Amino acid sequence: MNLHYPNGRKYSPLEINKGEITKSEKSGSFSNRGMTLEEDINITNLYYLEREMAVIHKKPTPVQIVQVDYPRRSAAVIKEAYFKQASTTDYNGVYKGKYIDFEAKETQNRTSFPLKNFHPHQIHHMKAILQHGGICFVILRFTAFEEVFFLEAKDLLTFWERMDNGGRKSITKIEIEQIAHIIPLGFQPRIDYISIIDKLYGLSSSCKPRKEGTL
């Protein structure tokens, strides 16, 4: 995850995500209603949580702490730290007993989605999740078109393999339109990805055996 802040700016996160870092300063101007994909997903997750539909949270941004001071009678202050690359995906949680795990990325590219948006260790993590019967996917937004897609991890892995075998380093928008599932956008929930999970995996209240191939 590529994070940027204006120097010395007082950091005040959206409370909706318990102080998670947002990227509005960076890409707000390119995303719908000035919200980044991350902000929209955080609000969507809060919607699911409050309505007791699912418990899905964004993981805290991993930080490598180098120096911490302990002023008397006040909280410890981290004086030197660095952003670390996430080793897993950003979002996970539970829906109807099943493990849900996904990554969300947006591109300003109009014709394809660059695979460099994902790190090899994230791909490795997705493979492991699928192997263990979790529901794993990526949410892709084409900011230029305000289109958001649900791409199953198994399909992302296929495109990643194509790249590894010398193929193109991106997924064309046409391929995404054919293989991925467009996510209905609304006010509440903003990005209703659970409707796609229901459609694809047909989860009932009691946990069903995994589908061949998909899980």
Added chain:
Amino acid sequence: MNLHYPNGRKYSPLEINKGEITKSEKSGSFSNRGMTLEEDINITNLYYLEREMAVIHKKPTPVQIVQVDYPRRSAAVIKEAYFKQASTTDYNGVYKGKYIDFEAKETQNRTSFPLKNFHPHQIHHMKAILQHGGICFVILRFTAFEEVFFLEAKDLLTFWERMDNGGRKSITKIEIEQIAHIIPLGFQPRIDYISIIDKLYGLSSSCKPRKEGTL
């Protein structure tokens, strides 16, 4: 989570958990083989991961970032940040398709486990996880005895309720011995909590419906 570091000490995390913060400086001397409970669980999770038994990670420590500098030609430096209280539990992941969620705490107390080790919002989170069919529990270590217990979240919630109703603010060791499950300790895996999950929930490769009461 109460984190403490020696002032200005260069922070070098155990790589086993992708740079997670450890508390060895604080409590290492009280825990088995000089390892904290967190370190033992991280090594256990790595063991499960490498043997493709489960994918369970510790979440990054939540940090409230206040100031970030961007030196030219080098990585962004966080100049001011503060430790934030975790809003969920520390560990989650997937085992045989099921969502696994737990918190790990140790006490030097010999007769009881103080409930102040848990935060109300963590309790709230555990309730939500159970409600959504996840497997949720706490791992409790009595450092004085080198004993580690697996207490189901539903049972922790009962003790929490007792406190809320004016009852004692801790769980007696005798109660834990009666209600919780002792976790076999070894070299590999260090703290084999999955053996307890298998015993309690009897997960097969395909995900079974949840048990009455437990989930």
